[in-house]
Amino acid sequence: QSALTQPASVSGSPGQSITISCTGSSSDIGIYNLVSWYQQYPGKAPKVMIIEVTKRPSGVSDRFSGSKSGNTAFLTISGLQAEDEGDYYCCSYVGGGSSLHVFGTGTKVTVL
């Protein structure tokens, strides 16, 4: 199972909105509404930001939102803040084989 494809980097100014894409296939994102997104700071463990494509776990800012179209999922960060700078990874259920989940290649978000 190959990693999902994300842009290497996305940047924006404070207050702006940015969107990160995550492209998979008809075997993962295309058939399962089981996409999650993770934020990771350097040297730290990841933190879940979005589950099941659009849901925010308790405690996650409503500036983070998720969506999906076909084989591609999206993470949108609205009202960009300095604290949003970090790496972001998507993750999809791929069930049916031995590997149950696959992560994306990761996107570095820079706040200008």
Next chain:
Amino acid sequence: EVQLVESGGGLVQPGGSLRLSCAASGITVSDNYMVWVRQAPGKGLEWVSVIYAGVADVNTYYTDSVKGRFTISRDKSKNTLYLQMDSLRVDDTAVYYCARDVSGYMGHFDYWGQGALVTVSS
């Protein structure tokens, strides 16, 4: 408060073995789906393995690259998750995180350990 604390990382030669431990507090390992996720230096996250919740037949799954070499297990009395890694290869070098998987299929990993660095090198 939930805490997951990994230990057992270190330097090992190619072909060698290592066992990682993930000691839990605040949750019961055997009642939860637990996963290992790894991250090679400067690279992205990779899902490695899951062990299903419950006391009946233990279901485990592995990513293809570690199947037959790695074994996930748990000790109920010690409330600890393990990852036995055999026939280690240079490309297994990574920080290994244990995490709780809320459902086993949603990809909702809510509690994470701090990570254990495994370096495979001669």
